[in-house]
Amino acid sequence: MQKGPLEIRHLKKIKDYDIYVGNMEACVCLRYKAGETILREGMPMEYLLLIISGKAKVCSSTKEGKDLVLCYYVSDGILGDIEMMMDTFVAVSSVVAITDFECVGVPYKKYASELKQNLAFLNRVGKELSFKLLQSSQNCVFTTLYSGEERLCAYILQTSYDDIFCETLTDVSCTIGTSYRHLLRMLKQLCSDGVLIKKENGYYIADRRELIARAQYLADEYK
DSSP states (O other), rough: OEOOOOOOHHHHHHHHOOOOOOOGGEEEEEEOOOOOOOETTTBBBEEEEEEOOEEEEEEOOOSSSEEEEEEESSOOOOEEEHHHHTOOOOSSEEEEESSSSEEEEEEEHHHHHTTHHHHHHHHHHHHHHHHHHHHHHHHHHHHHHHHHHHHHHHHHHOBBBTTEEEOHHHHHHHHOOOOHHHHHHHHHHHHHHHSEEEEEEEEEEEOOOOOOOOGGGGEEEEE
């Protein structure tokens, strides 16, 4: 993780959220490389994060160390809003960068009380939380109503970077609600059909159009 001073574009993001804290110098720009952990479940949080760019997965971990992916953030949104509204300074989930990830860090403990008295900011937080609730409901529909192949293809589209899918397969099977063996069978079939090509570092998307077609409910989003 690299920490640096704010630039003009970062100040614009802060103002977009109607944040007007006393000392802007306390806010920082945080940059993470793909694969770095941004927040770790159960650990203290130093900053409320306003996302500038990048893609990260939000996970909940089991005692056995398995990760269940809850959702994805792409280029926009807040991390830490749930914790702030719950009056806790401990992360309720883990966040890991999938691509290079940039955000503005607003010191959490220092400004939490001030931010919670800011009606315009709270309205924005309310919209963010409503979106997350809707996304959670859609994830339940996703798990219940769609086939294993549709869920897998959608997941590959969401998590691939530079057309390479390299997630931990045991975690993938938990996230999409299928057995590890069935996941391997589906990946083998996608390779046999020419949709994927197995590489040393994961699976390469050879036929993106067909992959989108097989992830029916996400087709429009990834065209």
